[in-house]
Amino acid sequence: MKNAQQTELQTQDSENPTGTLGAYKTQNRPIAVDLFAGAGGMSLGFEQAGFDVLAAVELDPIHCATHKFNFPSCSIFCKSVEDIAGEEIRNNSDIRNQEIDIVFGGPPCQGFSLIGKRSFDDPRNSLVFHYIRLVLELQPKFFIIENVKGMAIGKHQEFIIEIINKFEENGYKIHKNYQVLNAAEYGIPQNRQRLFLLGCRYDMELPNYPVPITKPAKLNKPTIFNQFLPTPTVREALQDLPQIENYVELNEKDWVLADFGTPSDYARELRGLYSIDNDYSYQRNYDWKLLSSSLRTNHSPESIARFESTPPGTIEPISRFYKLDPEGICNTLRAGTARNRGAFTSPRPIHPFVPRCITVREAARLHSYPDWFRFHVTKWHGFRQIGNSVPPLLAKAVASEIIRALEILPVKPIERLSLDDEKLLEFNMGQAAKYYNVPISCIEPRKRKNQKVLKDDL
Numbered sequence: 001m002k003n004a005q006q007t008e009l010q011t012q013d014s015e016n017p018t019g020t021l022g023a024y025k026t027q028n029r030p031i032a033v034d035l036f037a038g039a040g041g042m043s044l045g046f047e048q049a050g051f052d053v054l055a056a057v058e059l060d061p062i063h064c065a066t067h068k069f070n071f072p073s074c075s076i077f078c079k080s081v082e083d084i085a086g087e088e089i090r091n092n093s094d095i096r097n098q099e100i101d102i103v104f105g106g107p108p109c110q111g112f113s114l115i116g117k118r119s120f121d122d123p124r125n126s127l128v129f130h131y132i133r134l135v136l137e138l139q140p141k142f143f144i145i146e147n148v149k150g151m152a153i154g155k156h157q158e159f160i161i162e163i164i165n166k167f168e169e170n171g172y173k174i175h176k177n178y179q180v181l182n183a184a185e186y187g188i189p190q191n192r193q194r195l196f197l198l199g200c201r202y203d204m205e206l207p208n209y210p211v212p213i214t215k216p217a218k219l220n221k222p223t224i225f226n227q228f229l230p231t232p233t234v235r236e237a238l239q240d241l242p243q244i245e246n247y248v249e250l251n252e253k254d255w256v257l258a259d260f261g262t263p264s265d266y267a268r269e270l271r272g273l274y275s276i277d278n279d280y281s282y283q284r285n286y287d288w289k290l291l292s293s294s295l296r297t298n299h300s301p302e303s304i305a306r307f308e309s310t311p312p313g314t315i316e317p318i319s320r321f322y323k324l325d326p327e328g329i330c331n332t333l334r335a336g337t338a339r340n341r342g343a344f345t346s347p348r349p350i351h352p353f354v355p356r357c358i359t360v361r362e363a364a365r366l367h368s369y370p371d372w373f374r375f376h377v378t379k380w381h382g383f384r385q386i387g388n389s390v391p392p393l394l395a396k397a398v399a400s401e402i403i404r405a406l407e408i409l410p411v412k413p414i415e416r417l418s419l420d421d422e423k424l425l426e427f428n429m430g431q432a433a434k435y436y437n438v439p440i441s442c443i444e445p446r447k448r449k450n451q452k453v454l455k456d457d458l
Contacts, residue, residue, distance in 0.1 A: 045395020050410025086137025335387030
């Protein structure tokens with residue numbers, strides 16, 4: 001993925017030798033940088049919209065290895081944003097002296113106390129400061145900050161004002177009517193709300209926020225003037241996936257060659273069974289009979305009985321797990337706490353038809369990841385990678401507005417990519433740290449605590 005040099009433009013208008021089509025122009029794929037990249041949900045969404053993500057920065061070596069597996073042509077920097085400069089990102093990737101079109105990422109914002117001091121003075125918010133620093137060093141045309149919706153509520157809004165002022169003092173402008181977007185309104189079967197701050201250099205025009213295109217059927221009363229398509233349901237997301245109970249191998253490993261069922265249109269898209277007009281990502285070489293990220297969980301008989309007796313769309317009272325409604329959408333998939341906060345697993349939904357928690361692959365379907373996308377082989381890291389990520393189709397919706405603001409006609413690349421070495425998905429923390437030549441202490445050691453009530457359920 002060497003950006004333009006290796007990408008053939010397929011949409012050149014033969015009657016338009018200047019390479020323009022209306023107000024838009026064909027050009028090399030625009031360049032993106034992903035900060036706080038995780039496993040790559042936003043990277044994938046921006047690639048699907050037509051960007052080449054040429055560099056990504058991520059502290060966690062487990063996430064870095066997963067990102068490298070799925071994006072083998074992207075330069076991944078395994079370090080904190082506190083310890084990297086824009087020049088290093090440029091010089092040690094394929095960017096070099098090319099102009100960057102967008103920098104995006106979701107810096108954690110944990111210090112919201114505003115009593116007697118600016119939020120930037122709180123050390124817990126230093127990552128936001130370094131995000132801004134890198135944007136100013138890289139000088140992209142656009143930037144996006146993604147964060148929890150709570151950042152847009154109450155006193156926390158004062159922190160956003162500080163961010164806006166910092167950018168405006170340094171040659172950038174930002175949407176002051178910032179929006180919280182719900183994944184369920186962009187074709188994703190999950191109720192997930194996230195704040196997006198959109199900004200650009202003063203020499204550019206601010207992009208629009210994406211217009212919602214879907215609404216859950218139970219909230220979308222049909223009328224002759226109804227403008228929304230129904231959001232895909234849990235049933236549509238999961239119905240074609242093989243029954244993991246039929247594959248004893250999945251007790252020991254997370255993949256198997258399996259027989260898939262009849263897919264919905266949503267599942268057909270994630271399985272790559274037909275060409276999608278507005279998907280401008282690189283095709284991956286992949287065996288579509290492979291069911292991955294599906295390691296089984298052995299629940300106790302008592303847990304199974306409780307899960308079975310729980311009505312769909314309600315919470316099982318002992319575990320507090322939500323049982324998915326097949327005709328509804330998923331509740332927000334969460335990552336659980338970090339290693340330094342006890343490594344607690346966030347409650348995982350109960351499958352709508354089988355008395356067990358969903359697999360990592362089933363969570364990935366509910367998050368809009370395509371089936372070729374692989375996660376760490378363990379359930380702990382796999383669910384953490386999904387729960388921490390922006391759903392790719394939501395990122396794609398936002399990225400498509402940046403493409404429009406750039407007045408670029410996106411192109412589908414000819415080049416196909418081969419996924420990287422599967423051993424990257426099997427690293428424990430020590431192995432991953434050694435692979436990236438970083439100290440294992442870069443992520444605080446996992447502290448296990450006794451969770452007697454939930455032990456059998458997890």
